[in-house]
Amino acid sequence: MSERPAVSLSRVSRHFGLTRAMDEVDLEIAEGEFFAMLGPSGSGKTTCLRVIAGFEQPTSGEVRIFGENATGVPPYRRNVNTVFQDYALFPHMNVADNVAYSLMLRKVPKAERARQAEEALEMVRLPGYGARRPAELSGGQRQRVALARAIINRPKVLLLDEPLGALDLKLRENMQEELKSLQRRLGITFVFVTHDQSEALSMADRIAVFNAGKVIQVGAPEEVYRRPASPFVADFVGSSNILPPDFVEAVAGEKRWASLRPEQVRVTEPGDANPRLVGRVTAQSYLGATTRFAVALDGIALHAIVPAGSFQPADDGRVAIAFDRSALHFMDGPA
Numbered sequence: 001m002s003e004r005p006a007v008s009l010s011r012v013s014r015h016f017g018l019t020r021a022m023d024e025v026d027l028e029i030a031e032g033e034f035f036a037m038l039g040p041s042g043s044g045k046t047t048c049l050r051v052i053a054g055f056e057q058p059t060s061g062e063v064r065i066f067g068e069n070a071t072g073v074p075p076y077r078r079n080v081n082t083v084f085q086d087y088a089l090f091p092h093m094n095v096a097d098n099v100a101y102s103l104m105l106r107k108v109p110k111a112e113r114a115r116q117a118e119e120a121l122e123m124v125r126l127p128g129y130g131a132r133r134p135a136e137l138s139g140g141q142r143q144r145v146a147l148a149r150a151i152i153n154r155p156k157v158l159l160l161d162e163p164l165g166a167l168d169l170k171l172r173e174n175m176q177e178e179l180k181s182l183q184r185r186l187g188i189t190f191v192f193v194t195h196d197q198s199e200a201l202s203m204a205d206r207i208a209v210f211n212a213g214k215v216i217q218v219g220a221p222e223e224v225y226r227r228p229a230s231p232f233v234a235d236f237v238g239s240s241n242i243l244p245p246d247f248v249e250a251v252a253g254e255k256r257w258a259s260l261r262p263e264q265v266r267v268t269e270p271g272d273a274n275p276r277l278v279g280r281v282t283a284q285s286y287l288g289a290t291t292r293f294a295v296a297l298d299g300i301a302l303h304a305i306v307p308a309g310s311f312q313p314a315d316d317g318r319v320a321i322a323f324d325r326s327a328l329h330f331m332d333g334p335a
Contacts, residue, residue, distance in 0.1 A: 012061030039210030096130030234259035
């Protein structure tokens with residue numbers, strides 16, 4: 001991966017009236033990187049993608065693509081392409097013509113368009129599909145066609161706006177693997193917008209977590225998961241237990257906010273446990289390989305994930321909770 005930024009944003013804001021969709025965002029995305037922008041609806045991630053694409057112009061700040069100032073430059077003059085969630089295929093065209101559409105606009109000869117379209121379809125594992133219509137394809141196949149159309153011009157940056165959101169779970173998982181494999185083969189910078197935490201964690205080299213128009217944390221997936229910068233990140237990325245300072249002081253001796261991942265919580269029979277760490281199971285969910293318990297504990301709700309079948313609470317639901325102090329990640333502030 002090159003050290004040169006493929007995309008850089010410097011204090012970029014985008015306002016819609018009184019709404020600050022982006023609020024002084026700073027980002028650097030490296031060449032050849034698979035970069036995910038993660039956040040809930042309305043957090044600013046899609047607006048950020050549209051600003052990079054040129055579909056939106058920043059209210060203030062500067063956008064650079066491979067060092068060149070792209071602020072004010074229209075989308076067709078940027079060396080980027082965008083893949084949308086709804087695929088945006090032309091239903092009256094066959095697959096090959098959809099893929100080669102940009103080449104047709106550039107007056108590339110028909111035979112050369114056909115050759116490049118088939119080559120792009122082979123890259124996305126759809127050889128021989130050129131004569132079909134979009135209506136004859138499955139959702140996953142239409143997504144591959146949209147990808148082939150986006151990569152046929154070999155853009156330096158490929159922007160993907162929730163591209164897997166319309167697919168069912170199994171197909172999404174398969175496409176996640178294929179997207180990552182495709183990105184590695186092509187070496188193109190991928191900028192991927194998603195609200196799905198597991199998708200970002202499994203695919204990205206780095207993740208930017210957005211909330212309320214701001215970037216709250218940027219880091220490798222493991223760093224963001226294990227060392228969240230704030231209670232918001234801890235809760236949004238992996239649904240961590242957010243422990244208030246009074247509770248943390250009682251169990252760990254430091255009066256600070258802390259996060260505790262559910263899989264690091266042990267659930268046992270009450271026995272001789274610290275009474276403060278004895279609670280009652282209020283919900284239990286079987287998840288296949290694991291079971292998730294919700295436990296009411298001294299004024300807070302705690303979640304634990306344990307191997308399925310490893311523990312079953314008594315009829316009264318009383319359980320003891322235990323965890324290692326080293327499992328706590330201390331954080332500043334509730335934001």
